Amino acid sequence: MDNARLADGLHEHTAGFAAAVENADPATMVPTCPEWPLRTLTGHIGQAHRWAASIVRDGPSPVPDPFDADPGAPEKWSAWLREGAEELEAAVRAAGDTPVWTFFGPQPARFWLRRMLHDTVVHHADAALTTSRAFTVAPDVAADAISEWLEVLSDPTTATLNPAFAELRGTGQTLLLNPDDADPGWHITRSPDGVRWTRATKPADVTLTGPVQNLLLVFSRRRPAQSVAVTGDEALAAHWLAHTAA
The missing domain is CATH 1.20.120.450 (dinb family like domain)
Known part of the structure; x- marks a missing residue:
């Protein structure tokens, strides 16, 4: 943008x-x-x-x-x-x-x-x-908002600003935000060093699917996860959302 x-x-x-x-x-x-x-x-x-x-x-x-x-x-x-x-x-x-x-x-x-x-x-x-x-919210703005927030979460400085973000580290667990009105999605990996992500639609441990506006509202914890379709490890999605409160 x-x-x-x-x-x-x-x-x-x-x-x-x-x-x-x-x-x-x-x-x-x-x-x-x-x-x-x-x-x-x-x-x-x-x-x-x-x-x-x-x-x-x-x-x-x-x-x-x-x-x-x-x-x-x-x-x-x-x-x-x-x-x-x-x-x-x-x-x-x-x-x-x-x-x-x-x-x-x-x-x-x-x-x-x-x-x-x-x-x-x-x-x-x-x-x-x-x-x-x-x-x-326009799809391009919603998509950029998701990308921008992932950029923030993946920066090592962020965990020093809010210790809860350090809990997003993991051992390779993956999440996919899969918009049904935009392409591609956001593939997120919880690595030992922190959050890693790429714009790609590929298999993940848990996938959240829905309009990009709904994905943004769920991702920012303004709507419950039930506002989109969740398939796979629901506990992983819940853990992510619980530890991304800004």
């Missing part, structure tokens, strides 16, 4: 998030983000976009606490969220190919555009599930 597509997706899902929380009670708890009310979820989105923009412009800064974010009055949430997404896109455009700080070492500024897009996609789903609004 090029920068223009990433930016389009960011704006689309920021707007979708804003629509999902419109007229909702800010104190409503978000089932898929335990302990977060909608106000905190909204604050996190705008805060994260601005934080990523500041990294691109000025370098690293401490990860902000979502409970410190102030999205303002609910009737102003949409504009506030839109401004944060626009700020991030502008920062990335200005940075061009200049490497910037990331958790995984210097990378092009587009890293943060992509990371924030997919964080927004998943939290858009959180908001929609909370307020019973419709949620859709």
Whole structure:
């Protein structure tokens, strides 16, 4: 996905998030983000976009606490969220190919555009599930979100950020995410050194099959595994999902 597509997706899902929380009670708890009310979820989105923009412009800064974010009055949430997404896109455009700080070492500024897009996609789903609004994500965005999350999980740095991710190491167990509306799938191996993966559709110990949107929602633990077809070692799939809570 090029920068223009990433930016389009960011704006689309920021707007979708804003629509999902419109007229909702800010104190409503978000089932898929335990302990977060909608106000905190909204604050996190705008805060994260601005934080990523500041990294691109000025370098690293401490990860902000979502409970410190102030999205303002609910009737102003949409504009506030839109401004944060626009700020991030502008920062990335200005940075061009200049490497910037990331958790995984210097990378092009587009890293943060992509990371924030997919964080927004998943939290858009959180908001929609909370307020019973419709949620859709384009297949190319959903597919890239799965790939991006696997890139994060397979980086050795990730286990140092969240010890639960170290439990994804294994002795060769394999999982396949098999989309029935895209090609190919994602073949994942739990190796002693960590997670390894490739875009391929081939036999695995457990296979999850369904639309790529559903696979993303299951993979990100926004929908139960029963939302897709699971064949093979169901305990292996359950273990994976239990240890990938971000």
